[in-house]
Amino acid sequence: MHSLKKSLRKLGLDKFDKKGAGASASISTSGVRLHFQGQHVVVDNGILQVTLSVPDGIVIGIRYNGVDNLLEVLNKESNRGYWDLVWSAPGSKGIFDVIKGTNFRVIVDTEEQVELSFTRMWDPSLEGKFVPLNIDKRFIVLRGSSGFYSYAIYEHLKDWPDFDIGETRITFKLRKDKFQYMAMADNRQRYMPLPDDRLQGRCQALAYPEAVLLLNPKLRELQGEVDDKYQYSCENKDNRVHGWMCTNPPIGFWQITPSDEFRSGGPHKQNLTSHVGPTTLAMFLSAHYAGQDLVPKFRAGEPWKKVFGPVFIYLNSAPVGDDPFFLWEDAKIQMTTEVQSWPYSFPASEDFQKSDQRGNVSGRLFVLDRSISEDCLSAKGAFVGLAPPGEAGSWQRECKDYQFWTRADENGYFSIKNVRTGDYNLYAWVPGFIGDYRHDALITISPGSCIEMGNFTYEPPRDGPTLWEIGIPDRSAAEFYVPDPDPKHINRLFVNHPDRFRQYGLWSRYTELYPHEDLIYTVGVSDYTKDWFFAQVPRKKDDNTHEGTTWKIRFKLNNVDRKGSYKLRVAIASATLAELQVRVNDPSTRRPLFTTGLIGRDNSVARHGIHGLYRLHSINIPGEKLVEGDNTLFLTQPRCTSPFQGIMYDYIRFEGPPC
Structure with missing residues (x-):
């Protein structure tokens, strides 16, 4: 670590901003204000200013803590902060699409909250050109909040063309001269290579494009290491907060996902997080670690609507003299706050269900394996979840709708809270035992429902000793x-x-x-x-x-x-x-x-x-x-x-x- 700090000093990356702007910014009491500047709109709450293109809905600038733009100013405006997807007609090659709105609306404009909508509506004249979805991208800035929220509603109407959607996410590309330390877990964080280190002549290509051997990195201590974005993948259940730190001035840029309900594949599905760019991602759908099983396929005019997010982009800063790595600890605290606040009460879309529109399910799970014991055992630490109706284990291939998971306690008790209305099966698997459990009865969640399921038992596959x-x-x-x-x-x-x-x-x-x-x-x-x-x-x-x-x-x-x-x-x-x-x-x-x-x-x-x-x-x-x-x-x-x-x-x- 000491040798790395010496290299950082050589690059001028270890200095702190002596103004300590972030320390005072976090206590701003200014209301949220909206400013129109030609083809741009700026949302300012006195702590940060977010600039978006109109009507595209691309985040082109984030001003915070005295830095005019945390996003990569060397990139084109359309390549800084954006929603994107990969889609295809059945049997065709995937098309990468940075989602640009064609219509802009102000949904909420008060001193307490601004919510903006950027929509792209589909009609038959666009067949083959754009994915057959109505897409509504939303951005929210709250009073006193050191960050902003984003979510989107995707809708495929009945009888629209068939299509597959291989991936969708939010991408932020940060300034490479500012952000070089990445963190995604207490034991998975480090100074990262620069994007320049991956250019031809500075690295050697390895077995696939994502992996390179660093031959001549700007931080000499990284020479001879492999850089590969997949080394920083993470299971959904653990993928709550990740991002980057800048040391000059000390700023953190964090992507916080407070719920897994809108992600595909259940709690163990793996997704990308942050990687060299510096890039940070909010992944919603992807085929990584699964293949076509996790690619939603819409056929025969199937209607579909789903809300992805909101996720929170959190900014923090450290006063002069403080350990800049406190920014990571603070981001974890903020993550806990966001998780405890879920589901949020402030999104304006009726498609995002609030707490009083949802229901709860609780019960107790046992395991009976007579080769171990004639008595039922508590399903200690079991993963228990609600997912769309299907066969036992089908939840891990589910990629169209919502899932809600928890872990049972030492005695097998579980409680699944804030479940969206709809019909579900209850699924489970128990560490230490093979196979998957599915409760046969359909569970219908209605607004305000509290379903107590009582006791039930999983008998894992077993023929003999x-x-x-x-x-x-x-x-x-x-x-x-x-x-x-x-x-x-x-x-x-x-x-x-x-x-x-x-x-x-x-x-x-x-x-x-x-x-x-x-x-x-x-x-x-x-x-x-x-x-x-x-x-x-x-x-x-x-x-x-x-x-x-x-x-x-x-x-x-x-x-x-x-x-x-x-x-x-x-x-x-x-x-x-x-x-x-x-x-x-x-x-x-x-x-x-x-x-x-x-x-x-x-x-x-x-x-x-x-x-x-x-x-x-x-x-x-x-x-x-x-x-x-x-x-x-x-x-x-x-x-x-x-x-x-x-x-x-x-x-x-x-x-x-x-x-």
Whole structure:
């Protein structure tokens, strides 16, 4: 850290503004005022001034703490602060669209609040040119608030053209001469490379465009490190606040998301946060770590309306002499305030439901696994949620509507508050147990409803007693062996870090560790934290092509019920254009006992995700295929046209015949 500070001094990036403007700005009592300046509109509350283009609704300027513009002034006005999306007609290539309004309205204009609307309405003359959606982008500035809010309403009317929407988000691009320290968690923050460091001649391209090796960065201490935006991905449930700090003057720019209800894929869906640019993102829809399963597809004139946000852009500053890293601590405090204020009372759109329009659901969840206990156990720490009606586990592929999640306490009690009106199923999964729970009865939320569901029990899949198991059923491969990265491809942030799997290039270490023979795991002898590689990926050959791999699980059986049926449970944490074939005791059989066929487009191996979509396979193994003494299971992943193809296992269990 000390050497980095020396480099920052050389670049003039360590000085504080001695005026301490931010300290006094935060106590401003000025009302909110609206100013029109030709093709721009400025919202000023005495703490900050936000300038937007009219009628586009692009944030072109944010003045705060004596800095005229926190956004990148070297960029075009349309490339500073904007909503965007990627859409396509069915079967067509995706189109990137920075959403520009065609009509501007002032919704609220008082000293307490200004709310602005920038709309782009669709009609048949625009078919093929723009996504068939009515889009209403809103921006809100409140009196005394050190920041501003943004949300949008997307609407597809009945009988409009079919389309897919692969991504939508809010993007802010900050000044590279001001913002160089990024923070997204207490243990995931650092001085970041500059965007110039990613230019040709200053870096080396790696296996995909997002990842580069820094050869000649302006901060010399970053030389030899990998920069890759996917190293800073985050699960929805943990993605509450992230952003950047400037040290001259000391300013923080933070994106706060107080609720997951409008994000796709549930609490474990992973999204981008902040990355080199300096860029900060509010992600609402994306296919990352899931593929087409998380791309909303609208067919047969399906009507649809959804509110994304509001999210809060929070600005803070530190007085002269204070530790600038306090800005991160303050941002976390503000995040808590925003979460406790959800749902907000001030958005003017009727499509955003306020607290009195919503309902609550509570209950208690138990788990019954008779191989562990004849009694019901409290579902300690269970993830419990309401999502649109579907099959058990369908919530992780849900991407059109709203979801509401919580965690059960030590005794399995849960409470889901402020649920939008509508029909839902209640879903759950319990750490330490396989499978997904769905409560059969439909739950209808009406305004002001408080539904007490009482007690209910999840019985996870189980046929017989556990003969052996590998891993922990937690929907992640993090407990398995994650190797150190190639020293030439390192991100120092993740050295000796709990998220060591976020290092670049770990897939290539499999070939180095198993150059000739694949992984062999012996039950009762091997240790899955040391002897089970975190991803079953192809092996690289001398001619730079790849070959599929077959892992062996060796185990002993003292007695075999030849007429009985055994069960192999394979929980998969992620799959990318992969296939799992299972054979028992004879690896040469042309047809496997079981195959998944081609599964998955998670791309978690390349994107350092440690999990993607959860899949559970239950495989019957006839007793006649087993022998007393030594047995071997062969797990083959034959797909090998890319080094990123493969499987991450969550948990494997071998059960005996039912007692």
